[in-house]
Amino acid sequence: MRELELFFGPQHLGMVGNFSITLKVEGDRIVRADANPGFLHRGFEKLMELRTWMQNFPLVCRINVVEPDHMELVYSMGVEKLAGIEVPERGKFLRSIYCEMARVGSHLFGLWAYANMLGFDTVAHWAMYHRDLLLDLFEELTGARVYHIYLRPGGVRRDFPDGFTDRLVETLHKIGGKVPDYNATFFENSLFKKRAEGIGIVTREEAIRMGAVGHIIKATGMKYDIRKIEPYDAYNQVDFDIPVRTAGDAYSRLLAIRDDMIESVHLIFKLIDKMPKSGAVYTKTPNPFKWTIPKGETYVRCESSRGELGLYMVSDGGDKPYRVHFNTPSYNHGLTVLEKALVGESISDVGNIMISLYVVAPEIDR
């Protein structure tokens, strides 16, 4: 049969984000896939070399539009490591609660994208609504709905307002109470199962060979999670589990994401219980206009909702970073894993597989 070249995205209904794939197809089957990023390349890593340590925050959070909070976290961790700053105990808890809120919000957004792409509009609307409830809380806490810039080197910007944790618990109960409905209409719906089961399989060997992280490796049974491997902030003070699946297909990846979201909600409750009732929330840092950081280099990492997120940062002793390089999970998943996972699948499953790999285009482009 004749091979055809097909351009999939960036303007395509099944495509989420500014990303395109060039497909070689034979009939309906994909023979070869070439990822084509760069539609959103803003050169942030170069721009950050021209701005001071604190001025970089508005750029950092824009690297991942869906989940800016872990970007702030990993950048703050890098600056703290280079400058030798410690975070106070209460600050650590606030950070972890805030990051788990972001994880739940990001998973709800991912659920929206998946359900919307497959035509489950009801579920998509629920997920968007529940994410919006979390955004209301973010707005109360930071004044912004999407790009919060709440974290800073040395802790967080300000303490939680009075009664904030109560409202957070109430909202999470509201979201958690909807989980049976989500299960019935989406996760255990045979229409969805037939679309997702056995699609885009990434085995353990392939995942390791291609350097996959996050729920791709969790869907093959490995509890690979930086929160456990290299605990940061308050994660070593609470007990939580890493949900895994074993099949390695799109369905088990999505279930791993769902379980991770539910685990995050429980984790927030545990963190709120254990949190010190008072105390400082940030360590004072020097005047941001005159802040110089000693010469050195560091590699820090944390677990974002998409997997291991790393930052390699170099300081030459000045008031600006000499080099910043983010290791974002989507980069590897979108450019290496996706190309392999698409081969042999049908055209109608391209968006399905791409969203199950949780690829966010701005994270690739940076």
Next chain:
Amino acid sequence: MEILKQKLSSDFDGLNIHIPDDKRMIISIAKESILSLLSYLKNDGYEHLALISCNDWIDAGKLELIYILSAYMADDTHYQEKEKKSIIIKTKISRNTAKFITISNLFNSAEPYERELHEMFGIVFEGHPRLTPLMLEREYKIPPFRKDFDTQAYVDNTFGKIPSIQQQKEGLQ
């Protein structure tokens, strides 16, 4: 970390190993032995290539390549010391003749990183299966992530100089 340091020092010549804390190790190595060191570490269990990065040390006339390796879990459910560690491997190449060998046959995930470095720093990775542009649209005389690339001058030359608010006001009058 100390055990690995001793093992590496006995097997390789000319290594400069620095251990900032118990989770990180920074190894500087001559460019000739980078492939053997990476495959040695890969066989030793450090098979997750987290990042390939590059530093432009313009004063020294060198480009510094950085490879960061870490380990996957040996046991699916139990956490051990090994996966906590990240190894940062650095090697310097000449800035004027920026050529290096690819490691994409050793690590699958290296391919896009090397494509990006080719584009942003102008490094040619010999033996790379497709060294085509990844992100950028235009051609650049100086690779844009090098330190001598002037972003302001580039913007002015490409998109035209935007007059200041003062000049705009004077123009209106």
